[in-house]
Every structure is written in structure tokens, then in C-alpha cells.
Amino acid sequence: MTIEQLNAKYSISGQLEFVAGKGGLPMIQVNSAKAKALISIHAGQVLSYQPTGEPEDVMFLSEKAYYQDGKAIKGGAPICWPWFGADPEGKGRPGHGFVRNRGWNVVATEALANGDIKVTVGLDDTAETQAIWPHAFSLRQEIIIGDSLNLSLITRNTGKEKFTITQAFHTYFKVGDIARAKVLGLAGCDYLDKAGGGSVQKHQSGDVTIDAEVDRIYLNVGNILTIDDGAFNRRIQIASQGSKTAVVWNPWEKIAKEMADLEDDDYKRLLCVETTNAADDVVEVAPGGECRMVASYRVI
Numbered sequence: 506m507t508i509e510q511l512n513a514k515y516s517i518s519g520q521l522e523f524v525a526g527k528g529g530l531p532m533i534q535v536n537s538a539k540a541k542a543l544i545s546i547h548a549g550q551v552l553s554y555q556p557t558g559e560p561e562d563v564m565f566l567s568e569k570a571y572y573q574d575g576k577a578i579k580g581g582a583p584i585c586w587p588w589f590g591a592d593p594e595g596k597g598r599p600g601h602g603f604v605r606n607r608g609w610n611v612v613a614t615e616a617l618a619n620g621d622i623k624v625t626v627g628l629d630d631t632a633e634t635q636a637i638w639p640h641a642f643s644l645r646q647e648i649i650i651g652d653s654l655n656l657s658l659i660t661r662n663t664g665k666e667k668f669t670i671t672q673a674f675h676t677y678f679k680v681g682d683i684a685r686a687k688v689l690g691l692a693g694c695d696y697l698d699k700a701g702g703g704s705v706q707k708h709q710s711g712d713v714t715i716d717a718e719v720d721r722i723y724l725n726v727g728n729i730l731t732i733d734d735g736a737f738n739r740r741i742q743i744a745s746q747g748s749k750t751a752v753v754w755n756p757w758e759k760i761a762k763e764m765a766d767l768e769d770d771d772y773k774r775l776l777c778v779e780t781t782n783a784a785d786d787v788v789e790v791a792p793g794g795e796c797r798m799v800a801s802y803r804v805i
Contacts, residue, residue, distance in 0.1 A: 506611075515614045521622055528572030533611075535622050539651045542622075545578060549609035549626040549646050552581035554654045559804055561737055563654065565679040565775040569766045577605045579766040580775075582656060582800075584646065585673040587638055589752075589783045593671070601675065603637050604628055604644065612645065621651035630663070640668045653803035660797075662790040669789045673752065673781040674800045681736025683773050688713035688753055690730040696721040697784055715776065718757035722784045726751045730778060731805075739804055743778055746799040750786040752779035 506514070508531055511523040519536075526532035526545065532552075533544040543553040555562045566580030577583055585601035592598040599606070612625040627645040628634075635641075641664030649655040656674055680686040694709050699720035701707075709723065712733070730751060732741040745751070754777035756764065761772040780800035782788050788796050 511611060515611055517614055517616050517622065520616060521614055521624070526572065527570075530572050533614075533624060535624075535650050537620065537622050537650065539620055540654070542648075542650045542654070543581075544624060544626070544648060545572075545581075546611060546626065547572070547574070547608050548578055548583060548605045549628065550578055550581050550583055550605065551648060551654065551656065552578065554650065554802070556652060556804055559739075561681075561739075562679050563741060563802055563804065565677040565771075567767050567771060569768060571766050574608070575606050577601075579764075580677045582674050582676040584658065585671075585675050585781075586644065586658070586660070587640075587642075587668070587670040587672065589671040589673045589781055598637055601673070603634065605675075609646075617649070617651075619651070621649050624648045624650070640664055640666070642668075653801050655801045656799065658798045659795055660788075660790055661795040662792050665792050667789055667791050669787050670796075671782050671784075671787055672798060673779045673783060674798070675752075675779050676777060676800070676802070678732055678741060678776050678778060679737075680732070680734045680774060680776050683715050683755060683776060685735035686715065686776055687733045687735075688730060688776075688778055689733055690727060691723050691751070691753070694723045694726055696723045713753055715755045715757075718760060719753055719755045721753050722781070723751045723753065724784065724786075725749055732776060732778060742803045742805045743780065744799075744801040744803075745780040747797050748780045748782055748786070748800075750781045750783045752777065752781050752783060754779065 530547045535542040540556045570579040583605045609626045612627045615623045643661040645659045647657040700718045730743045
């Protein structure tokens, strides 16, 4: 659909409109009494969320991000699905699945009675996706924008055979200074240290601080994590459902310089705390069944 057709069908007067974004990609722009947000229909991805009265965006978005078909957008809340990390079958398929670098569809928009804005975007299997991952599915993301940002990723198995998935909200949070940021709520958890090779299980003592490359899958986590951002003098609470693992990632200096879609010093301004079904946290979806993973972000 064109921008004009999308606005004719789905815009909400004074609160939600469709615009041409960078690279000509169609974007959903939300500006309500509660918050501002930007959603890319490409990748079905929230790129920006800023509650009213907050001086800084909750999300980090790279100035050098790619905006083109077949490329992932570096920042916001990318969707990793139907696998997290490397191709689980070793077939050379792209890391983190195939939904974060292709167009999604707008399913619905709604102004809720409490003043929140709800957007639903989706992706269904096609001959192209079947060639990559031979399963029938209906994937939906419900995005509720208000005093908090609530993301629900709903997987439905529309085929006749069960399948398994791993998945993530690979969310990039904006921090004032990585040296003054820490993650609360993971003390006492074991984790897989992907930066250290991935096979060794380690134990988290105290809060998570970042002073080098960090790429960890935390196991058996609770459903509330918090980013303490000392430089911006704020805390971001992450509440999850349907997830037993969480990933903490920062590329640090060397990898940031190697990434063409990051500024060399962007590692100082971003912290990924990801709600995931990763490692052994694998979800099986029966024929006709569904699963739901939820992440809710709030400045507290």
C-alpha cells in the first residue's frame, strides 16, 4: 500500500500518521498526549519511543543505520525470529532469522480508551519464507504506546506439523554514558559468555556493568530487569512475559569500529537488554497453537 492508502485506512487524526522515512521506507509516526514513537513497517520495528516529559529517547538508533530491503535497521527494537543467533541448522541462513530485514504489513491501528495508541503489524508465510524455513505461520506484533511501551510478539502455527522457535526483542536502549550504566536484576543468575566463546557457563555476582565487549545469555531470569542510567539520571524498567532468558550486549570499541552501520563511539551510547527465548529456552508451537512473548518498557 502507498503512504496515501495507509493514511486513508489506518491513520488516527492528530495522533498517528504514515510518512515516508529514510530510504523511502514507510513509517508510522505516533504523537499522542502520552508519548512520541516511530515504527518502521519494514521489519515491523519500533525505532523510537519517548514518553511525554522525558528529555531523551528511551531507544538508541544509529545515525548510520541501513534503511533498505534485505538489511536490518541498527537500533530500536529489532525482532529476531524464528531463531535467535546463528542458523540453528547450520544451513547458512542469516543470523537472527529472516523477519528483521523484510517488509511487514499493517494489520490494525486503534486509539484506546485510556489514551494509549495500539498498532498491530504482521507477517505470514509465503513461498519465499517457506524456502528459508518450511513452516506455515502467522506472526503478529502488537505495539501499545502510552506511559510505557508494550510489545507482544505472537506466533501462530497455521500448519499441520509442530515447529520450534527461539526469538528476541533485540532492543537497543539509549544511555548517557555506558561507563555509568548498569543492569539490575541479574545478580545470582548464570550466563553463557558468547564473547568468551559461548560454551562456558559463568555466574553473575552483583549488578552488570560494562567495561569491555559484553555478549551474554542469562539463564532462568526473573521477569523484571532495570537499566540504571547514571548519566541521564533515569531508570528504565523492563518487564517480560513468556521468556526465561535475557541477553545483555554491547559491542565495545573494536566491534563498533568494524560495524559499518555504527559510529565508532556509539558503543558509549547504547546498551542492549533483550527479552529472549534463547539457548535452551526453546518454544514448541503445536499445529493450531500459539505462543506470546511480551516486553514492556517504562521510565521509572
